Amino acid sequence: MKFLDELKKEAETLKQKEALDTQAKLTTLGKNFMQLQAKLREIYAYLDDLVKQLNIVKPTVVRSYYIEGVGHFENLKQHDYFLNKMHKSIDNKDFIDQITLRFRCASGAVLTAEKESPSTIQALKEYLWNYNIKFETQEFKTERGFVQRAIFKVPCEVVVNITINGDFEKSQIKIHTKNMERLTERNFTFEIDEINEALLEELSKFLLGKPNNFCQLGKHQLTAARPASPKRNILDTQYPKVEEEPDDKKKGLLDSIKSFFPERR
Numbered sequence: 001m002k003f004l005d006e007l008k009k010e011a012e013t014l015k016q017k018e019a020l021d022t023q024a025k026l027t028t029l030g031k032n033f034m035q036l037q038a039k040l041r042e043i044y045a046y047l048d049d050l051v052k053q054l055n056i057v058k059p060t061v062v063r064s065y066y067i068e069g070v071g072h073f074e075n076l077k078q079h080d081y082f083l084n085k086m087h088k089s090i091d092n093k094d095f096i097d098q099i100t101l102r103f104r105c106a107s108g109a110v111l112t113a114e115k116e117s118p119s120t121i122q123a124l125k126e127y128l129w130n131y132n133i134k135f136e137t138q139e140f141k142t143e144r145g146f147v148q149r150a151i152f153k154v155p156c157e158v159v160v161n162i163t164i165n166g167d168f169e170k171s172q173i174k175i176h177t178k179n180m181e182r183l184t185e186r187n188f189t190f191e192i193d194e195i196n197e198a199l200l201e202e203l204s205k206f207l208l209g210k211p212n213n214f215c216q217l218g219k220h221q222l223t224a225a226r227p228a229s230p231k232r233n234i235l236d237t238q239y240p241k242v243e244e245e246p247d248d249k250k251k252g253l254l255d256s257i258k259s260f261f262p263e264r265r
Contacts, residue, residue: 032170033095035171035192036167036171036192037095039166039173039195040096040173041096042195043099043164043173043195044096044099046197046200047083047099047101048083050204051081054208055080055081058079060077061078061208062076062078063078063105063158064076065105065158065182067154067183069115069120070113070124070128070152071111073105073107073109073157074107075107076107076157076158077106078103078105078208078209079103079104079105080103081103083099083100083101083102084100084102085100086099097165099164100161100163100164101162102159102160103160103207104157104159104160105158105160106155106158107156107157108155109155109156110153110154110155110156111153112151112153113151113152114149114150115149115150116148116149118146118147118148121137121139121149124152128152131158131178131179132158132159132178132179133157133158133183134155134157135152136152136153137150138151138153158183160178160179160180160207161177161178161179162176162180163175163176164176171191171192172190172192172220173190173191174187174188174189175187175189176188180206186215188215188220189218189220189221191218191219191220194218199217
C-alpha cells in the first residue's frame, strides 16, 4: 500500500497546484476585466460628449468612395452621428460589452449600373451587401425564368461603423472600423495603458477626416504595418455558383468572473 499511498499524495499535490494556478488565473482575469471596464467607461464618456457636439455643430466633412462595378460616390456629406453601448450582466450588475459609433455619408445622388450575366449580378449583390450599401435591382428574365440582365440603382450613401470591445484575457482594447475612408474593414489593438485622451483625440480627427496619426499609434499597429494587398476586382471573387440557363470560449471565462462579485442574499 506504500506505493499507492505515494501516488495518492502526488495526485493530491497536483490537484492543489492546479487549484492554485486556476485561482491565480481567475484573479488576473478579474483584475483585467475591471481595468478594461474603467477604460471602456472612459472611452464611452469621451465619445458621448463628442457625438453630442458633432450633432449640434454639424461640421462639414466631405468624403468620396469608389464602388467597384458601380462608380464613384462623390461629395458625400458626413452626418447623423449615433453612439450606443451594449451591456453584459454579471450578478445583476451591468458592464459594458461593446461600444458602437455610427454615422452616414450621403449626397442624395443615385448611380445606375447594368450587369448582363447571373454570376456578375450575384457578385455585385454580394459586394454591396458586404459593405452595407443599399441598392435596388430591376431584373430581366428569360422565358424559362432565368435572370440574364439586371439594372442596379444605388443611392450614394455609405454607413460607417466603429466598434470597440475589451479583450479581458489579453487586457487589450480592440477597435474595428468598417467603411472608414473607403470600403474596407480594419482592426486596431491597444494595450490598456495606451488608451488616453491624446489617443481619443487622434481617433476623433480620424473620423472627421482631419490630419491625424491614429493608424500609427500603439505598438501593435507598428508591428503589424505591412504593404497593402493588391486591389482585387469583385468580378474575380469566387461566390457560390449561380444557376444559369443551360444551353440545354469566451463565455465560460466571462462566467468565471462572477466569482469576484459577492452573492446576493
